[in-house]
Amino acid sequence: xxxxxxxxxxxxxxxxxxxxxxxxxxxxxxxxxxxxxxxxxxxxxxxxxxxxxxxxxxxxxxxxxxxxxxxxxxxxxxxxxxxxxxxxxxxxxxxxxxxxxxxxxxxxxxxxxxxxxxxxxxxxxxxxxxxxxxxxxxxxxxxxxxxxxxxxxxxxxxxxxxxxxxxxxxxxxxxxxxxxxxxxxxxxxxxxxxxxxxxxxxxxxxxxxxxxxxxxxxxxxxxxxxxxxxxxxxxxxxxxxxxxxxxxxxxxxxxxxxxxxxxxxxx
Ligand SMILES: [Fe+2]
Ligand SMILES: [Fe+2]
Numbered sequence: 480x481x482x483x484x485x486x487x488x489x490x491x492x493x494x495x496x497x498x499x500x501x502x503x504x505x506x507x508x509x510x511x512x513x514x515x516x517x518x519x520x521x522x523x524x525x526x527x528x529x530x531x532x533x534x535x536x537x538x539x540x541x542x543x544x545x546x547x548x549x550x551x552x553x554x555x556x557x558x559x560x561x562x563x564x565x566x567x568x569x570x571x572x573x574x575x576x577x578x579x580x581x582x583x584x585x586x587x588x589x590x591x592x593x594x595x596x597x598x599x600x601x602x603x604x605x606x607x608x609x610x611x612x613x614x615x616x617x618x619x620x621x622x623x624x625x626x627x628x629x630x631x632x633x634x635x636x637x638x639x640x641x642x643x644x645x646x647x648x649x650x651x652x653x654x655x656x657x658x659x660x661x662x663x664x665x666x667x668x669x670x671x672x673x674x675x676x677x678x679x680x681x682x683x684x685x686x687x688x689x690x691x692x693x694x695x696x697x698x699x700x701x702x703x704x705x706x707x708x709x710x711x712x713x714x715x716x717x718x719x720x721x722x723x724x725x726x727x728x729x730x731x732x733x734x735x736x737x738x739x740x741x742x743x744x745x746x
Pocket of ligand 1: 650
């Protein structure tokens with residue numbers, strides 16, 4: 480059944496942190512790799528609003544269902560960043576406003592280029608751009624949810640596991656909306672299928688790759704998606720992309736993991 484904006488709006492809300500004891504991390508700190516992963520996730524969750532700024536200048540702003548979704552989505556992602564920030568703070572790491580401000584300061588010029596290129600391509604593509612945006616969002620949300628699942632498993636920390644379970648549930652709501660809209664819009668338009676396939680094939684990179692330093696992207700992809708379990712998850716996401724109209728055989732995740740892994744081995 481198609482996920483409607485009304486069913487998503489009914490479920491959307493601030494992340495429930497009741498019963499999450501952040502002081503647990505002071506008594507039982509996370510392994511270094513898990514903490515490094517959470518810094519990445521904190522920064523990327525908080526970057527959502529910048530991504531939203533670019534999207535609202537595209538044809539996406541003319542569709543009320545899409546803008547309603549984006550309003551709730553950005554709110555939920557912000558609270559994911561805030562919750563992860565509390566984990567970082569419990570480890571004595573900077574989080575929240577000072578960390579985000581420093582990141583945005585570094586990215587100011589790149590941000591202007593990113594906004595310009597999004598707007599220019601959207602103007603060229605027209606409404607087909609919305610199908611691309613929905614598909615891109617679905618791939619990123621599938622990847623994000625899988626990343627949290629892998630982290631919950633590998634960190635071996637019960638408090639983190641519970642927190643990530645709650646975050647993943649909300650990511651599931653994002654997945655439902657994006658993938659449902661992507662399927663419907665791609666089905667309706669061959670132009671949208673071709674545009675989306677071209678953009679994914681040539682420009683898609685793992686979530687956060689446009690924001691985070693290359694060595695952090697490489698670390699995260701290796702930490703979460705290498706090995707037999709990581710590979711199985713990457714293949715599962717690729718099969719989901721295969722099922723979207725006109726998007727078969729792209730192997731986005733598999734390609735990204737092997738590319739970043741090979742580079743790392745060469746370092
Ligand atoms: Fe999130
Ligand atoms: Fe999400």
